[in-house]
Amino acid sequence: MKASAYGKHIGCIALFLLCPFILTSYGVKLASEVLIMAIFVMSLGLIIGFAGLVSLGHAAFFGLGAYAVALLGNHWENTYLLLISALVISGLAAFLSGLLFIRSSGAYFLMITLAFGQMIYAIVYKLEDLTGGADGMAVVASPNLGAGPIDSRLGFFYLTAVAFLISYYFLRLLIASPFGKSVRGIKENESRMTALGYQTRTYKLAVYTISGMLAGVAGALYAYFNQYVSPDLLYWMFSGQALIMVIVGGVGTLVGPAIGAGFFVVLQNYISSFTDRWPLIMGLIFVLIVLFGKGGIMQIAALLWQRFRPQRNSKPAQQAMAKEGNGIESVKS
């Protein structure tokens, strides 16, 4: 990276961290929720956009992370320990389930992840003595990174902001690395990757596990955020919403899913205050994007950018978006 690129990144991070000063107290809380969802949806975007694994059971990992904090939080206080437990438990669940079904692809993968997610949901639902069943359970643990309990909205925003930045830069490195490029190659043409000597299943299993871990961390943060967890967090509807956020944000990009998450969380927040037809509205937006803007918000933004900045030639960016497609083709095949 050139020095000017570093400058740009530092500028963006600074602006991002200054956000709370222009937001209301409620806005700061909403921003924290956006960031948590962004981590979750980015983790799903990683396997969909870069590995071609379209999952409809990703909420299971988010939910496991959330329940890990809720259940273990009854015994342990240490925030680091709880976050790492959530990461390990979700990662383990992703690894073990991945071992079983990573060889399937396309629509089969979608169905089998859906079934797996529903199975985890059913287990949590049925273990009433432990999890409170349908009623859910309160989260007693509160975040504390060593400098005293983080109990203000502002403090929690910074906690999630740091988690988001770490996740984002980690994924950025990952997709540019030999591992990430290979995963992308497998999405593009698995048979050639095998012929080149790649053990493709190991790569897919690894990326699926990493994605599950990240979803688990997002779930853990959500448990702290909401101070209450319920089986809804593992339900397939939630997986479906995350999938829609990935597609609407922009498949095959890193920021797209994060933006998709922000878009929907904020919109839902405003719309649900005067109508309860939120799922219908979300569905309509999804259909419109799939029909008219295949690359999602990222592509629309690139087109607008090109329109209003004609002096700078942003054609390559647009082409890059166009050829990504919406990634959902892999489900049809």
Add this chain to the structure above:
Amino acid sequence: MSLLKVEHLHKSFKGLHVLKDVSLAIGAGERHVIIGPNGAGKTTLFNCITGTLPIDAGTVTVNGQKISGLPAYTAVRVGMSRTFQKNNLFGSLTVEENVQLAVNACKPHRFHFLKPLARYTETVEETESLLKQWDLWERRSRVVNELSYGEQRLLEVLLALASKPKILLLDEPTSGMSPAETVQTTKLIQRMPRSITLLVIEHDMEVVFSIADRITVLHHGEVFASDTPGNISGDERIKEIYFGGGTLQHAEA
């Protein structure tokens, strides 16, 4: 001793017996060409040798090491790599990214995930020298789908070479190329070092006779003959089955 040995190989697809007791022995440095009419089982033989398809019976050994029954990705580990009859590339990636992936496949850092691939100088340099050597350096930033068919065909070979194979299997490397491209590709194949043992499927007889040390004729899934180019071109029976008694030019070409 033979570098690559195929013994009593059988392969059927749902009752269709495509390879019948095929045996081949290829010495180190040899340039062995396989010919045979369409549907003779040539591509299937490549798929069985490299492990792309499971075999029903028989063995494949490289340097005395049995590789049949092992998964396809292990072929490269024993120094064997292949190209495909139908271009099998990373269509929406750039030429450079394609080659980088191929070079990266055999590097110990292929699982690393915290440093950009572009910063592994060895991979970057090997990619550059391959692209320059094969006249694709100017095209490195182009998306593969935008290349001409002939260029894609060339890239197909380049990807297989990136792993520095001891045995290279080329499935109709010149098919669909213009005459000029065919000449260029033939030269590139001829100029490959003798440290690479070649097993080539080819229909174009001019190409066949300008690269072959030995020729095997496959007919209805059986080895009909395996001999020197001189003896093969003089064999009347082979002209009969393969060339339909006509000229030495393949009907399709």
